[in-house]
Amino acid sequence: MSKLKLALLGCGDVAERDYLPEFHRIADRAEFVAVCTRTNERMRQAMARYNIPTGYTDYRRMLAESDAEAVINLTPIQLHDATNRAILEAGRHLYSEKPVASTSAVAAQLAELAAARVVQMVCAPSIRLFPQMRYVQALLAADAIGPVYSARAHAHFGVPPWAGYPADPTPFFARGAGVMMDMGVYPLHALTALLGPVQRVTALVNHVLDEFTVKDGPHAGLHVPVTADDHWQVLLDFGRGCTASLAVNNVVVETRCPPLELHGLAGTIAFDPIYVQQPVDLLRAGQEWETVQPSFLHSRPGRNAGPDHILGVEHLLDCIDGRCAPQLGIEPARHVLQIIEASAYSSQAGRVVEIT
Numbered sequence: 001m002s003k004l005k006l007a008l009l010g011c012g013d014v015a016e017r018d019y020l021p022e023f024h025r026i027a028d029r030a031e032f033v034a035v036c037t038r039t040n041e042r043m044r045q046a047m048a049r050y051n052i053p054t055g056y057t058d059y060r061r062m063l064a065e066s067d068a069e070a071v072i073n074l075t076p077i078q079l080h081d082a083t084n085r086a087i088l089e090a091g092r093h094l095y096s097e098k099p100v101a102s103t104s105a106v107a108a109q110l111a112e113l114a115a116a117r118v119v120q121m122v123c124a125p126s127i128r129l130f131p132q133m134r135y136v137q138a139l140l141a142a143d144a145i146g147p148v149y150s151a152r153a154h155a156h157f158g159v160p161p162w163a164g165y166p167a168d169p170t171p172f173f174a175r176g177a178g179v180m181m182d183m184g185v186y187p188l189h190a191l192t193a194l195l196g197p198v199q200r201v202t203a204l205v206n207h208v209l210d211e212f213t214v215k216d217g218p219h220a221g222l223h224v225p226v227t228a229d230d231h232w233q234v235l236l237d238f239g240r241g242c243t244a245s246l247a248v249n250n251v252v253v254e255t256r257c258p259p260l261e262l263h264g265l266a267g268t269i270a271f272d273p274i275y276v277q278q279p280v281d282l283l284r285a286g287q288e289w290e291t292v293q294p295s296f297l298h299s300r301p302g303r304n305a306g307p308d309h310i311l312g313v314e315h316l317l318d319c320i321d322g323r324c325a326p327q328l329g330i331e332p333a334r335h336v337l338q339i340i341e342a343s344a345y346s347s348q349a350g351r352v353v354e355i356t
Contacts (some may be wrong), residue, residue: 004030004317007068007092009048009083010075013167014097014309019074020050021305022310023248024194028296029317034066035336059083063090065194070120070320072313073097077177081106088113088121095316098124098185100333102176102340105332116329120319122326123333125152125186126312127191127273131297132280136269139196144284145264151195153187153260155179156252160212160224170213172225173250178228180340184248191236191244197335200237200332202352205229208251226250227339234343237352277305 009017023032033047036056043055049327056062063071063086070093075083081102085319087094092107098121101107114121128131156258157179162169172182194199210229214222230250237243258281274276280292302308318324335355342353 003028004320005033005067005068005069006030007034007036007071008046009036009062009071009073010085010097011042012036012076013275014072014202015046015074016048018307018309019072019313020046020223022308023050023313025310026314026317030070030313033068034062036062036198038197045252050213056101056138058085063087063178069093070095070316077181077234078102078171078174082163084110085113088117088119091117091119093120093316093320095122095313096124098333099181099337100124100330103339104334104337107330107337111330120316120326121317121330122312122328124309124312124326124328124337125274125307126238126308126309126315127186127190127322128327128332129311130273130276130279130308132276133190133193133295134299135280135292135297136271137194139269139282144267145262145269146266146285147193148264149242151242151261152246152265153191153244153250154247154255154257155183155187155249155259156247156248156255157183157356159253160226161214161216162211163216165214167216168219168222171232173224173226175227179230179250180232180248180287180343181228184246184340185233185336186274187246187260188339189332191246192332192335194262195238195242195244197238198236198339198342198355199239200279200352200354201339201346203232203234203340203346203349205233205344206231208249225241229344232343234339235294236339238318242302256304258333274307275305276303276308298304308309 032052034054035052036059047055072085073096207229209226211225232248234246259272262269268283269279282290319326346353
């Protein structure tokens with residue numbers, strides 16, 4: 001069987017840290033035939049390091065000239081609307097880093113475009129495929145902790161500046177991105193995968209930090225304005241009496257609370273939906289806490305630490321090959337954008353907002 005031809009759009013921190021080092025796991029099914037990034041230097045480095053034959057600094061030229069059948073879009077958040085639209089218009093299959101679009105309305109337009117071009121579209125984050133998420137889903141399906149009516153989650157991005165961060169952090173704090181769009185999507189995807197769609201939202205959203213200065217690394221001394229809201233407190237109503245609280249911010253140094261906790265009438269599940277090396281803690285009523293180590297959660301070899309994002313790209317290959325129906329389609333991603341929009345509006349209007 002011939003390998004699927006891929007193009008890599010964006011070769012920054014997330015590509016170098018999470019995607020490219022794990023690509024060997026699917027190299028028997030796909031190959032990179034092109035890479036596109038903003039600078040010639042980074043383009044040449046990626047071509048040499050990962051044996052990619054063709055490089056570009058203009059993604060429209062890449063789409064016009066490359067024979068890639070699918071594109072892995074790892075560009076900054078603010079570019080997703082334009083780049084994803086161009087990829088789909090070019091008739092390429094698409095894997096998009098999160099969030100898939102700036103608004104739920106744009107996400108709906110992208111869904112229509114993908115259907116019109118008859119191409120597959122897979123949307124990050126792929127955490128519902130992570131081993132710990134699959135294990136927790138199995139626990140809930142087996143009624144291990146009884147009916148769940150309460151949950152809590154957080155995505156604390158750390159108070160900037162981030163010690164030792166090697167890249168320019170400015171895009172993370174600029175309008176159009178921010179902590180909710182960059183990190184809040186993780187617990188939102190996890191909660192909606194486990195508990196279903198959100199029906200109502202109430203939230204308080206604040207802007208705490210105005211600026212900071214990078215203290216170390218290649219960008220030491222860089223002044224970074226914080227123009228995106230950086231402190232979100234959200235209540236999510238899933239209906240049937242089930243409610244979750246979510247904190248997403250850049251104003252917490254550290255916490256001892258688990259990133260996600262589900263409270264059932266017969267027990268509790270506490271775990272980290274992002275980092276695959278973290279165990280799942282399970283409490284059954286009348287018993288002691290049980291810790292399930294990550295090695296028992298993997299059904300096959302995977303990443304040993306960090307988020308296993310390459311599972312999302314593998315899922316795209318499975319969808320293209322017809323091995324499975326999309327589990328990471330645009331509808332879950334669009335719903336998460338609806339929740340974020342409803343949260344922002346709830347804070348502005350001072351009331352509960354329903355999600356249709």
